[in-house]
Amino acid sequence: MMPQAPFSPTVPDDVAGIFDALGLTLLGIADAMPDAAATARYQAWLQAGRHGDMVWMERHAVGKYDPSQILPGCRSVLVTGLSYYQPGACGVGQGRIARYAWGRDYHRVLGNRLRRAARQLTDRYPQDRFKGYTDALPLDERYYACAGGAGFIGRNTLLIHSALGSWFVIGEILSARHWPATPLREPRHGACPTGCRKCLDVCPTGALTDFGEIDASRCISYLTIENKGPIPAEYRKAVGAWLFGCDLCQEVCPFQLRKQVTTERDFLAWRAGPGVSPSEILAMDEDAFAARFAGTPIMRTGLWRMQRNACIVAGNLQDAQSLPALHRMRIGADLILREHAAWALAQYT
Ligand code: B12
Ligand code: SF4
Ligand code: SF4
Incomplete structure (x- = not known):
C-alpha cells in the first residue's frame, strides 16, 4: 500500500510561497524528535563494518537521529525532494554513470536553493533559526522524510514517494520554529509488496x-x-x-513506474x-x-x-x-x- 499523493503539509501561505518561488516541493514535515532505537540500530550497523572506509559516518552517529545536535532547539524538519529522472539508459556499451550524476551536482542545485529558503524564513521569523541543506550533515534524510509522511523506505533502502518513485534527491530545512507535522500514513518502513525481491x-x-x-x-x-x-x-x-x-536496484523497482521527468535545466543539460x-x-x-x-x-x-x-x-x-x-x-x-x-x-x- 502506497501513501497517497498529492498532499500538502500544513504551512502558512507565505511559507508555501517561499518554497514555490524557489521551485521546491515541500513533501512533508516531521517533528524533530530524537530516536534512540534508530540510533542503536545505526551503531550496530557501524559496528558490523557496513560503512566500509566511510569513517565520517562514525562521527555522524550523534546527529543521525537527533536534529537538535545539528541545529540547537530544532523542532521541525521540513523535507523537500527534487526529481532528477529523465528517460534514457545509463551508458550502453560504455562506462555507465548513475542517473543522478548526468547533469549538475544536486548538492549545488538543491543545496543553494535550500540555503536561500532558510534565509528567507529567517527574514520572516527573525526570532527563529533555520538551516537548509542536502546530503551535507549527519541527519538520516530518508528516516526524517519517512517520518514526515513523504514516502516509505523500500527494501532497496531508498525513499519511495507515491509520485516520484525513488528518482529524487532529498533536502531539508531544520527549523527551530514548530510546524504541524504531516499526519503519518502507515506503513512507514519496508512497505514493499510482500513477495517482491x-x-x-x-x-x-x-x-x-x-x-x-x-x-x-x-x-x-x-x-x-x-x-x-x-x-x-x-x-x-x-x-x-x-x-x-x-x-540497478532502482531500475527494477515496480514503484519506478510512478516517476516525474525532471524540469530542472541543471539536470537536463548533461x-x-x-x-x-x-x-x-x-x-x-x-x-x-x-x-x-x-x-x-x-x-x-x-x-x-x-x-x-x-x-x-x-x-x-x-x-x-x-x-x-x-x-x-x-x-x-x-x-x-x-x-x-x-x-x-x-x-x-
Ligand atoms: C552513506 C550514503 C550512501 C552509502 C550507503 C547507502 C545507504 N542506503 O545508506 C552508499 C555510498 C552505498 C550510497 C549509495 C547511494 N545513494 Co546515498 N547516501 C548516503 C547518505 C550520505 C547517508 C545514508 C546513511 O546514513 N545510511 C546509513 C544506513 C545505516 O541507513 P539504512 O540503510 O537506511 O539503515 C537503517 C535503516 O534500515 C533502519 N532500519 C532498519 N530497520 C528499521 C525499521 C524501522 C521501523 C525503521 C524506522 C528503520 C529501520 O536502521 C538502519 C540503521 O540505522 C545519504 C544522505 C543522508 N545524510 O541521509 C545519501 C542518500 C541515502 N543517497 C542517495 C542516493 C541517490 C544514492 C544512490 C541512488 C546513488 C547512486 N545511484 O549510485 C545509491 C543507492 C544505493 C542504495 N540502494 O542505497 C539519496 C537517496 C534518495 C532517496 N530517494 O532515497 C540520499 C538520501 C542523498 C540525498 N540527499 O538525496 N549512499
Ligand atoms: S543494486 Fe547497485 S546500488 Fe543497489 S545496492 Fe546493489 S550495488 Fe548498490
Ligand atoms: S524492488 Fe520490490 S522489494 Fe525492492 S524496493 Fe522496489 S518494491 Fe521494494
Missing part, C-alpha cells in the same frame, strides 16, 4: 539484506564513488560497466551524461578531468578513483580502445592503478 535479486554484489538494510561496503555505488582504496577483487566482475554509482568511455577517463590528466566534469558529482570523486574504476570497466567490457592506456598504466608509478590495469588486461580474451 526484485532489488535484492538484481544486486550484483549482494549488498541488500532481507532486513531492509544495506551493506554499503559491498554496494557498487560505494565501491566506485566513496571507496578510497582498491576495488576488492571479489567485486570487480560484479561492477560490470558501472563507472560511477549504480542504479555534463557527464549517461555514459563515458573508459578509454576517455584513462587518457585524462587533471586539467582534462576538471574541464570535462566540473560542476558534476564526479568531480568530488576525483581523477584517481575514476581511473581505478575505468580499469575495471575496461576489463569487463574488454574495451579495445583502452588497451594502450592500460598497458601504460600497468608499468606506471601508482601501485594500485598498476594492479587494476593488470587485472583489466587479464580479462581480455
Whole structure:
C-alpha cells in the first residue's frame, strides 16, 4: 500500500510561497524528535563494518537521529525532494554513470536553493533559526522524510514517494520554529509488496539484506564513488560497466513506474551524461578531468578513483580502445592503478 499523493503539509501561505518561488516541493514535515532505537540500530550497523572506509559516518552517529545536535532547539524538519529522472539508459556499451550524476551536482542545485529558503524564513521569523541543506550533515534524510509522511523506505533502502518513485534527491530545512507535522500514513518502513525481491535479486554484489538494510561496503555505488582504496577483487566482475554509482536496484523497482521527468535545466543539460568511455577517463590528466566534469558529482570523486574504476570497466567490457592506456598504466608509478590495469588486461580474451 502506497501513501497517497498529492498532499500538502500544513504551512502558512507565505511559507508555501517561499518554497514555490524557489521551485521546491515541500513533501512533508516531521517533528524533530530524537530516536534512540534508530540510533542503536545505526551503531550496530557501524559496528558490523557496513560503512566500509566511510569513517565520517562514525562521527555522524550523534546527529543521525537527533536534529537538535545539528541545529540547537530544532523542532521541525521540513523535507523537500527534487526529481532528477529523465528517460534514457545509463551508458550502453560504455562506462555507465548513475542517473543522478548526468547533469549538475544536486548538492549545488538543491543545496543553494535550500540555503536561500532558510534565509528567507529567517527574514520572516527573525526570532527563529533555520538551516537548509542536502546530503551535507549527519541527519538520516530518508528516516526524517519517512517520518514526515513523504514516502516509505523500500527494501532497496531508498525513499519511495507515491509520485516520484525513488528518482529524487532529498533536502531539508531544520527549523527551530514548530510546524504541524504531516499526519503519518502507515506503513512507514519496508512497505514493499510482500513477495517482491526484485532489488535484492538484481544486486550484483549482494549488498541488500532481507532486513531492509544495506551493506554499503559491498554496494557498487560505494565501491566506485566513496571507496578510497582498491576495488576488492571479489567485486570487480560484479561492477560490470558501472563507472560511477549504480542504479540497478532502482531500475527494477515496480514503484519506478510512478516517476516525474525532471524540469530542472541543471539536470537536463548533461555534463557527464549517461555514459563515458573508459578509454576517455584513462587518457585524462587533471586539467582534462576538471574541464570535462566540473560542476558534476564526479568531480568530488576525483581523477584517481575514476581511473581505478575505468580499469575495471575496461576489463569487463574488454574495451579495445583502452588497451594502450592500460598497458601504460600497468608499468606506471601508482601501485594500485598498476594492479587494476593488470587485472583489466587479464580479462581480455
Ligand atoms: C552513506 C550514503 C550512501 C552509502 C550507503 C547507502 C545507504 N542506503 O545508506 C552508499 C555510498 C552505498 C550510497 C549509495 C547511494 N545513494 Co546515498 N547516501 C548516503 C547518505 C550520505 C547517508 C545514508 C546513511 O546514513 N545510511 C546509513 C544506513 C545505516 O541507513 P539504512 O540503510 O537506511 O539503515 C537503517 C535503516 O534500515 C533502519 N532500519 C532498519 N530497520 C528499521 C525499521 C524501522 C521501523 C525503521 C524506522 C528503520 C529501520 O536502521 C538502519 C540503521 O540505522 C545519504 C544522505 C543522508 N545524510 O541521509 C545519501 C542518500 C541515502 N543517497 C542517495 C542516493 C541517490 C544514492 C544512490 C541512488 C546513488 C547512486 N545511484 O549510485 C545509491 C543507492 C544505493 C542504495 N540502494 O542505497 C539519496 C537517496 C534518495 C532517496 N530517494 O532515497 C540520499 C538520501 C542523498 C540525498 N540527499 O538525496 N549512499
Ligand atoms: S546500488 Fe547497485 S550495488 Fe548498490 S545496492 Fe543497489 S543494486 Fe546493489
Ligand atoms: S524492488 Fe520490490 S522489494 Fe525492492 S524496493 Fe522496489 S518494491 Fe521494494
